[in-house]
Every structure is written in structure tokens, then in C-alpha cells.
Amino acid sequence: MQIKFYSGNIACAEGALAAGCRFFAGYPITPSSEIAEHMALRLPQVGGVFIQMEDELASMAAILGASWGGAKAMTATSGPGFSLMQENIGLGAMTETPCVVVNVQRAGPSTGMPTLVGQADVMQARWGSHGDYEIIALSPSSPQECFDLTIKAFNVAEEYRVPVVVLMDESVGHMFEKVVVPPKEKIKIVERKKPKVRPEEFLPYKADDFVPPMACAGEGYKVHVTGLTHDEKGYPQATSPEVQERLVRRLCDKIRKNERKLRDIEEFMMDDAEYALVSFGISGRSSKAAVRMARQKGYKVGLIRLRTIWPFPDEYFEKLANEIKKFIVVEINYGQIKLEVERNVGKEKVELLPKMGGEIHMPGEIYEKIKEVKNGN
Amino acid sequence: MEIEAKTHPMDKYLRSDRIPHIWCPGCGLGTVLNCFLHALEELEIDLDNLAVVSGIGCTGRVAGYINVDSYHTTHGRAIPFAIGLKLANPKLKVVVFSGDGDLFAIGGNHFIHAARRNIDITVICVNNYNYGMTGGQLGPTTPLGARTTTTPYGNIEHPFNLCHVAAASGAVYVARWTALHVRRLKESMKEALNKKGFSFIEVIASCPTTYGRRNKMPTGLDTMKYYKEKSVIKHGIDPAQADIEIGKEIIVGKFVDIEKPTFDEAVQKLIEKARK
Numbered sequence: 263m264q265i266k267f268y269s270g271n272i273a274c275a276e277g278a279l280a281a282g283c284r285f286f287a288g289y290p291i292t293p294s295s296e297i298a299e300h301m302a303l304r305l306p307q308v309g310g311v312f313i314q315m316e317d318e319l320a321s322m323a324a325i326l327g328a329s330w331g332g333a334k335a336m337t338a339t340s341g342p343g344f345s346l347m348q349e350n351i352g353l354g355a356m357t358e359t360p361c362v363v364v365n366v367q368r369a370g371p372s373t374g375m376p377t378l379v380g381q382a383d384v385m386q387a388r389w390g391s392h393g394d395y396e397i398i399a400l401s402p403s404s405p406q407e408c409f410d411l412t413i414k415a416f417n418v419a420e421e422y423r424v425p426v427v428v429l430m431d432e433s434v435g436h437m438f439e440k441v442v443v444p445p446k447e448k449i450k451i452v453e454r455k456k457p458k459v460r461p462e463e464f465l466p467y468k469a470d471d472f473v474p475p476m477a478c479a480g481e482g483y484k485v486h487v488t489g490l491t492h493d494e495k496g497y498p499q500a501t502s503p504e505v506q507e508r509l510v511r512r513l514c515d516k517i518r519k520n521e522r523k524l525r526d527i528e529e530f531m532m533d534d535a536e537y538a539l540v541s542f543g544i545s546g547r548s549s550k551a552a553v554r555m556a557r558q559k560g561y562k563v564g565l566i567r568l569r570t571i572w573p574f575p576d577e578y579f580e581k582l583a584n585e586i587k588k589f590i591v592v593e594i595n596y597g598q599i600k601l602e603v604e605r606n607v608g609k610e611k612v613e614l615l616p617k618m619g620g621e622i623h624m625p626g627e628i629y630e631k632i633k634e635v636k637n638g639n
Numbered sequence: 640m641e642i643e644a645k646t647h648p649m650d651k652y653l654r655s656d657r658i659p660h661i662w663c664p665g666c667g668l669g670t671v672l673n674c675f676l677h678a679l680e681e682l683e684i685d686l687d688n689l690a691v692v693s694g695i696g697c698t699g700r701v702a703g704y705i706n707v708d709s710y711h712t713t714h715g716r717a718i719p720f721a722i723g724l725k726l727a728n729p730k731l732k733v734v735v736f737s738g739d740g741d742l743f744a745i746g747g748n749h750f751i752h753a754a755r756r757n758i759d760i761t762v763i764c765v766n767n768y769n770y771g772m773t774g775g776q777l778g779p780t781t782p783l784g785a786r787t788t789t790t791p792y793g794n795i796e797h798p799f800n801l802c803h804v805a806a807a808s809g810a811v812y813v814a815r816w817t818a819l820h821v822r823r824l825k826e827s828m829k830e831a832l833n834k835k836g837f838s839f840i841e842v843i844a845s846c847p848t849t850y851g852r853r854n855k856m857p858t859g860l861d862t863m864k865y866y867k868e869k870s871v872i873k874h875g876i877d878p879a880q881a882d883i884e885i886g887k888e889i890i891v892g893k894f895v896d897i898e899k900p901t902f903d904e905a906v907q908k909l910i911e912k913a914r915k
Binding site (some may be wrong): 284285287306307309311313315316317319320321323324325326327328329330331332333335349350353478479480481482483484485486487488489490497498 | 654656657686687688690692702703706707708709710711712713715716718719720721722723724725726727728730731748749752906909910912913914
């Protein structure tokens with residue numbers, strides 16, 4: 263075990279290396295550039311390849327290619343770059359290409375506030391590319407979690423063959439803290455499933471348990487991979503609603519039906535809670551401090567901090583709906599996670615404490631909101 | 640009368656269960672693909688270590704017909720996808736097969752940067768002067784004055800000279816042929832496949848359905864006759880002198896064949912240095 267003093271961005275890069283990432287393609291953008299810089303320094307030391315591409319469209323395409331070349335691959339960006347990556351994130355979802363996309367969120371829309379915090383890409387992470395698909399998004403609140411959740415991102419990308427978004431934010435990315443790096447043998451690493459049959463018998467998109475085995479280039483399977491609607495052989499069937507039905511349903515269900523397994527929530531002082539804050543990323547930390555303040559005054563309030571944001575834990579919130587008087591969603595946007603909570607517990611049970619970006623919530627203002635909500639009841 | 644053919648000598652190169660292909664009668668793409676497959680055969684390329692990457696469009700469908708690891712990606716992004724594939728697995732031979740619109744309009748930025756870096760891939764661009772799959776719109780190579788569905792009064796834009804772009808961007812091998820020059824095209828493909836670094840071949844090909852019939856060449860044969868009449872082989876000429884204009888000679892040949900360290904080799908050297 264090693265104790266390091268890392269920023270969230272460096273911890274994310276180190277987590278990627280620990281997970282087995284051996285290919286990084288990226289384009290400089292604030293506030294994520296330290297991840298690319300650190301990968302440029304560190305990847306060659308472990309025999310990996312770093313390439314700075316000409317834009318984010320190319321970066322995303324390159325990591326898909328690298329994944330089909332057999333490497334664990336990652337890119338890192340922020341809002342404007344994340345927008346440019348969306349089309350190829352869709353290609354990744356459609357072709358079931360494991361890869362990791364880090365988005366260190368800044369305040370938008372558009373160029374917005376490049377150096378300051380935002381959390382408004384939550385819905386973009388879920389719906390950014392066209393068509394129906396599901397991806398996985400994880401949200402760390404500390405450099406330690408940047409390390410841990412980036413490893414997890416690679417593992418679930420490999421397990422479910424899907425692009426995984428690490429939805430960081432500027433504050434978590436630039437904050438320095440202690441990070442415990444476990445010894446190599448203590449880190450759980452997941453590898454993509456490989457075909458067990460001979461090439462002539464292999465159907466690259468036939469899945470017995472939602473996720474098909476993956477044959478990469480040069481392994482003798484002569485696989486055809488396309489973003490067109492394709493059958494189990496991987497061949498285009500772009501005029502067959504039946505093939506579309508089977509494929510898209512499976513692409514969505516492999517994530518939806520595994521929500522329970524992917525669920526990752528920190529519950530803080532929730533045992534006897536009558537009120538619950540719901541938050542994630544940097545806002546989850548302010549919220550935790552606010553819970554402590556409120557508890558000192560005797561308020562029965564707890565925190566639900568989401569580490570897995572997508573797939574959203576619908577079932578978890580449905581069950582809590584009757585136990586909690588009010589949910590207060592704390593996020594640096596004008597209400598995105600709020601919509602998801604509302605969907606599950608009903609509009610009347612949800613309050614929003616938003617920020618438009620550029621600054622984090624102060625624990626005191628969250629505390630005031632708790633007081634206001636409690637007194638309003 | 641029933642004609643039965645059990646196998647064809649080129650069967651192993653094609654995904655025969657995907658034939659017939661989608662290309663129109665008179666299209667040059669079948670000829671170009673045929674040349675490519677013969678180049679593979681004559682070089683005895685290990686098909687297990689060959690990957691073909693395409694973008695979107697008529698030429699974008701090439702990947703789906705060749706019996707190798709093949710990737711039909713997004714519009715314009717075949718080259719960066721191919722870069723990832725090649726760098727992750729350097730033992731692969733990676734060929735990008737795509738059209739003029741895919742590689743030089745929506746994907747133009749990737750082309751010039753891949754050539755600048757001298758990534759060890761081969762790019763074959765089938766240039767049919769228009770967007771065929773979407774119905775014959777103006778492309779980055781449509782000659783001045785040509786009629787397309789989005790230039791109903793004739794094209795007022797200056798087209799790219801693809802070989803000039805490739806050479807200026809740093810490609811180490813640059814050649815241009817038409818779909819008429821099957822033997823020379825095949826030989827060029829062999830050279831390009833064996834070339835270390837970023838090699839580029841432009842193949843001018845007929846598109847009677849959406850381009851030819853609007854430009855006084857309603858059949859594939861008309862276009863072939865035009866190529867025969869107008870093509871002039873000028874090896875080694877500065878590609879800047881090889882612009883394409885309606886009614887003027889089409890200069891073809893091998894324009895560039897130079898040596899330069901590749902990105903791939905540089906990456907391996909860098910890794911060795913970093914690991915010391």
C-alpha cells in the first residue's frame with residue numbers, strides 16, 4: 263500500500279493505469295488537461311501509447327479503434343469536448359466497445375466558465391448521442407474516489423462492453439488529497455469476455471447473458487463491426503425492424519437489468535432520517551457537511567450520495583419514497599438529478615437547491631435550505 | 640441452362656454471404672475492390688493481420704465485403720479509428736477505404752493530421768466527385784462547373800486536388816489512378832501496402848447514377864471512355880500541377896515515394912526510452 267498526495271485528475275490517470283489502461287487519446291481542454299499530461303508522462307513507462315489528437319472527435323474515434331485493437335483505452339475532456347465526442351460514444355454503444363470517457367465538468371453551456379466548476383452534463387452523459395442506448399456513468403467526490411472509480415469504470419466497461427463516463431467536476435479534479443493506492447494484487451481487474459469457439463462458428467453479436475464475447479482485430483475471427491443496425495453475425499440489417507428490436511432492446515437491457523449490480527450509493531446518517539439530501543461529486547461533500555450541521559441542531563436529515571449516476575437507481579428511490587418526508591437535491595445545475603428523483607418519488611416530495619455553476623454550495627446555505635424545508639412542513 | 644460454380648479463386652477474400660453488393664451498375668467501386676483483392680493475393684498478405692476501416696458512404700461499404708477484421712465507423716472518422724487500431728496492435732496492417740466526401744470534407748482534418756504524423760496506415764480514397772449514397776450532392780472534389788443536386792446551376796466552388804493535399808500534408812507515398820487503370824492501380828496498391836508510413840492512393844471512379852448522368856456521362860462506359868481519352872501518366876510530377884478540371888487532361892501516376900520515420904516507430908523508441 264502506498265500513500266500519495268494526488269489531485270483528482272492525477273488520481274484518475276493513476277487509477278486508469280492501475281486498471282490496465284494502455285492507450286490514451288485526447289485533446290487539451292481545461293479543466294481536464296492534467297489527465298492527458300499525466301498519461302503522456304506515465305503511459306510510455308508501462309509500455310502504453312499516448313497520442314494527442316487533432317480534436318475530440320478524433321480522440322473518441324481513436325479510443326474505439328484501440329479497444330478493438332485489444333487495448334484498454336481512455337480519453338478525458340470537459341464540456342465542449344464531451345459534446346464533440348457524442349457521435350462516437352453512440353458508435354461505442356452500438357458496437358459494444360469497452361472504453362472510458364472522463365468528463366471533468368466545468369460550467370456551461372457553450373464555452374461557459376472554463377476554469378470553474380459545473381455539474382450540468384448529467385443528462386448529456388445519459389442522452390448525449392442520438393438514438394436509444396444506455397451507458398454507465400460514475401461520479402467521484404474526492405481524489406481517492408477518482409482513483410477507485412476510474413478502476414471501476416474500466417472494469418464495468420469490460421464487463422458490459424459499453425463506454426463508461428467518469429463524471430468528475432472541476433473542484434474534485436483540481437483538489438489535492440491523500441490517496442491510498444493498494445498493492446497491485448489487491449486491485450480487482452476485469453477483462454472482456456473472449457470467444458471460446460472457432461472463428462467459423464463465432465457469432466460476434468450473439469449474447470447468451472446480454473453481453474457477447476469480443477474478438478479483437480488480429481485474433482483470427484475476421485469480425486465485421488458496424489454502427490448500422492446489425493444481426494448476430496455483425497452484418498448490417500438496416501431495413502429490419504425485427505433486428506433493430508432485438509439489438510436495441512438488448513443494448514438497453516444489459517445495463518437496465520443490471521442496475522442493482524451497478525448501484526453504488528453512499529448513505530450518510532440515513533438510518534433514522536426524515537429528510538434526505540441527494541447529491542454527487544463535489545456537491546456531495548458540501549451536503550455531507552450540511553448534514554452534520556443539521557444533526558447538531560437535532561434535525562433528522564441524512565445524505566444519499568450517488569457514485570453510480572447512470573443507470574439511475576429507480577428502485578432504490580421508489581422504496582424510500584414512503585420513508586422520507588422530503589428529498590432535497592443539491593447539484594450545480596438547474597435541476598437534472600432532481601428530475602430523476604421526482605420521477606421515482608413524486609414531484610411533491612422533491613426540493614431543488616441548484617447553482618448555475620462557477621461556485622460550489624456552502625454547507626451553510628444547504629443547512630438553511632434544510633431548515634426552510636423542515637419548517638415549511 | 641443452370642450454371643454451377645462451387646468456388647471462385649477470390650472467395651476467401653470476400654464475405655460471399657454478403658454478395659450481391661449494394662453498388663449500382665456502372666459504379667467503379669467493384670473494380671477498385673477487385674484490384675485491392677488481387678493486390679492482397681499477389682502480396683500473400685496474412686489476412687488474420689489485416690484490418691480494413693471505412694467511414695460512411697458508398698465506398699464506406701467496402702469494409703463490409705472484405706473477409707478480414709473490418710470496421711464500418713462514423714462519417715469522417717475512419718482515420719482516427721484506424722490510428723487507434725494500429726497503435727494498440729502494431730502488428731496489424733491497417734487500410735482505410737473511404738470516399739472523397741468522407742475523407743476530405745467531414746474527415747479532412749483527420750486526413751491532414753494523420754499524414755503529418757506519418758502514421759503507418761494506407762488510405763485508399765475512391766473519388767467519384769460527389770456524394771453518391773445521399774443522392775448526388777456537391778462534394779469537396781466536385782469539379783468547377785459540374786452539376787450536382789446541390790449545385791443545380793453548376794458548381795462555383797474550387798475542388799480539392801487530393802494528391803496535392805496528401806503530399807503537402809506529409810504523406811510518404813502518393814499516387815492517383817482511375818478505375819480504368821486496373822493493372823497500374825493494383826501495382827500501386829501493392830507498393831502502398833508495403834510502404835512504411837502514411838501512404839495514399841486516389842482512385843477516380845465512375846458514378847453514373849448520381850454524378851455521370853448529370854454531367855454528360857450517363858453510363859459507366861461513357862466515363863471509362865472519358866478516362867481513356869483524358870488520362871495522362873506523369874510519374875513524379877509535382878501533384879500541385881495535377882488539378883482536375885472538366886474537359887482537361889487527368890494526370891495520373893505515382894507522385895510521391897519518399898522515406899520518413901513513422902509515428903509508430905517513434906512511439907516504440909519513446910517507450911524504450913521511458914522504460915529505462
